[in-house]
Amino acid sequence: MSENLGLATPRNPPVRLTRDMVNNGFKLRVNELSGQNTDACYQCGNCSSGCPLAQEMDILPNRIIRLVQLGQREDIIQSETLWICASCFQCTVRCPKGIDIQAVMDALRQIALEEGVDHFGPDQIDPEQAAEVPQPGLVGVYRKLST
Amino acid sequence: MKRIGIFVCHCGINIAETVDVKRVAEEAMKMDGVAYVQDYIYMCSEPGQTLVREKIVEEKLDAVIIAACSPNLHESTFRAAAEEAGLNPWQCEIANIREQCSWIHSNREKATRKAIKIVGTLVEKTRLNESLKPISVSITKKALVIGGGIAGIQASLDIADSGYKVILVEKESSIGGHMAQLSETFPTLDCSQCILTPKMVAAGKHPNIELMVYSEIEEVSGYVGNFIVKIRRKAPFVDWSTCTGCGLCMEKCPAKVPSIFDRELTTHGAIFVPFPQAVPNKPVIIKDYCIYFKTGKCRLCEKVCEIGAINFEQEDQFVEEEVGAIITATGFETLPVADLAEYGAGDVPDVIDGLAFERLLSASGPTVGEVKRPSDGRIPKEIVFVQCAGSRDPERYRPYCSKICCMYTTKHALLYKHRVHEGQPYIFYIDIRTGGKGYEEFYHNAEEEEGIIYLRGKVAKIFRDGDKTVVWGTDTLTGRNIEIAADLVVLATAVTPKDSTAELVKKLRIQTGPNGFLSEAHPKLRPVECINSGFYIAGAAQGPKDIPETVAQASAAACKVISLFSRDHLEQDPAIAWVDEDLCSGCRVCISVCPYDAREYDEEKEIVIVNEALCEGCGSCVAACVCGATQQRNLTDSQIKSMVTASLGGK
């Protein structure tokens, strides 16, 4: 499993979990910025099943939370999910453990922005298309830049 | 001719869906001797029973047949109803058209034809049934409890408190069982010793409880209310009546024996008490390890014992006791780590099982409650817990869920975190099962507040790399394989029945299921009784169980025993074998086939007689008897013959 059959980079290398990785500060920062306890998530998936944009995401919301729990920072800030998320709060109202997932998404976007990760902005939308985007979607896009 | 009434039950749709009950009723009406037929949706309900009672009187019925479920379920119900209406209970028969017909068939036409035949055979039998009187037997109001874990202790205390005598037989030299090994107990984290030892002391002191520790059941004979039990009292090589339990002998003994109580994390002498709070607190010498027994030299213990309690000449004693009821509470053990090849088969250092971890956590354990790994005594900073180790694995190990390990693993991770704040616990699991009162909350707290990482996936391999124990697992929630270089790995090994239980059940003639756990008479309605009357079960011997469930079941078993003892006589089923003295040639073939030792040879009359209290009415002797001298009441050769004829469609 840990050898990579001679390929340059294994496609799905095992994660070598350590206590430093789990407690690397990333999870703490996300919790601090969002005011949420991401460890409370028990992976029921309700946030993902109710998310209207899940079909466009590369990583579903519940798995984003899971990756936070395991301190998997890189995976998250490279994910398109953060920018696809419309901040519609569907996940937040559904979560049986009372986690404000939307707030976690905000926190993650902020961390990603700090790192200068390329993201999606309202100016990138072609005006014709923008006319068809539902208002909450556009509000969401602006929100992303103001967090 | 007898006037027979037939009552056909729909059992909701259980029968009626597959069997055309109306047609069964119509056909039954045409049978010889049948005077009345009625079908009804739930015959066992109050209106159904009332119907049976009323029709017996109105239609002047001499006998009734209830075509319904298995007689195991409701024979006694309907016989009681028949008796209330003035019939002899043995004039009420059950035609089983559910378990033996509707439940196992899908073709409605064929099932209906079969149901008609079943009813037909019962009509033949019923026509020739005699009216019988139950056999009355006396009861010895003293119970035997086998196994002195929390189950046996609780059951003994409950029976003893209600005024009856109890003999509590325990194989080891102290009562307490596994609960004595535990540190703190989920979900409330009370210290196991603190809640157990007062009960152990109470059992040891109770005037109605006779403790027989270091003892085993040799032989059991007799029947409900009147068992005779032979018990082997193993020689401790110490005179317990004079030993004060001072412990001098144990301090001086030079032999080294791995401590079973401490899961072999420590050793003790060949003369030992398993743990300081033992009840009774008296030592035993294990012959196989004692230097004197092996080489003929030593006897150090004898020299230091000021009282002279050591006695190397002691031999096993056998005692015989009469008891009326027997509770088996022999508990469990866990799958040895050595059986789990992919987890190192016991050869990888610092891979231990849950009970060993309990000892490491225990304030009275080998490390006084500090978590230190066995290989070098270091405090583990990365610790991996592996759930379902050998459970839920029908291909290689045990197919069932061991039920307690989800909870104790979370407890372990939590207690570890309380002791090693900077440490990181990881738990690999397939599912987390927390179906007890307060259990889900316990788990959520651990997950939310204690920083325990739960990883959803089964561990594939554990191996040593330098001073680390590497765990290969997966986290299906992220879709990533996980590798952890751990300092200590704790396996939640499968709960299995105690090895020695297999041998014990043969002596008791009680049943076990496919996984070796004791079988209850009915999984829902008779959970603490065995099929054989007078036998009861409690605790983890019946299946994996935590302490709350064990205690509840033990008290339930005790309650059954107390209710048995509340009567002065027992009524036994009279539908058993009898011998026609004129026909018996005295060949004694029947004696060899009777599984219940119910037949004996009468030297004077030169024939075989039946002990009515022992005969269970199995019919083996009837089949074996070449002279036709042995018959079973209400199942005579002529009854069977006409039943067979009817079932083949003849007259």
Ligand SMILES: Cc1cc2nc3c(=O)[nH]c(=O)nc-3n(C[C@H](O)[C@H](O)[C@H](O)COP(=O)(O)OP(=O)(O)OC[C@H]3O[C@@H](n4cnc5c(N)ncnc54)[C@H](O)[C@@H]3O)c2cc1C
């Ligand atoms: C690692 C671990 C942690 C646990 N933690 C918890 C917890 O935190 N909370 C909780 O509720 N439960 C816990 N449990 C479960 C708990 O241990 C059991 O529920 C309890 O011990 C069952 O009691 P018992 O009397 O049925 O069996 P046992 O404790 O196994 O006792 C059986 C007794 O019968 C004796 N015996 C066996 N065969 C014979 C024979 N042939 N003749 C005479 N005597 C015999 C044995 O020597 C033993 O003394 C844990 C279990 C494990 C393995």
Ligand code: SF4
């Ligand atoms: S709804 Fe809440 S608990 Fe469920 S997966 Fe999403 S964040 Fe986790």
Ligand code: SF4
């Ligand atoms: S005689 Fe046996 S039990 Fe006694 S001290 Fe020697 S080794 Fe130990």
Ligand code: SF4
């Ligand atoms: S109780 Fe949990 S750990 Fe134990 S076998 Fe069942 S699912 Fe596995």
Ligand code: SF4
């Ligand atoms: S019926 Fe069975 S139990 Fe009764 S005497 Fe015959 S063989 Fe024995």
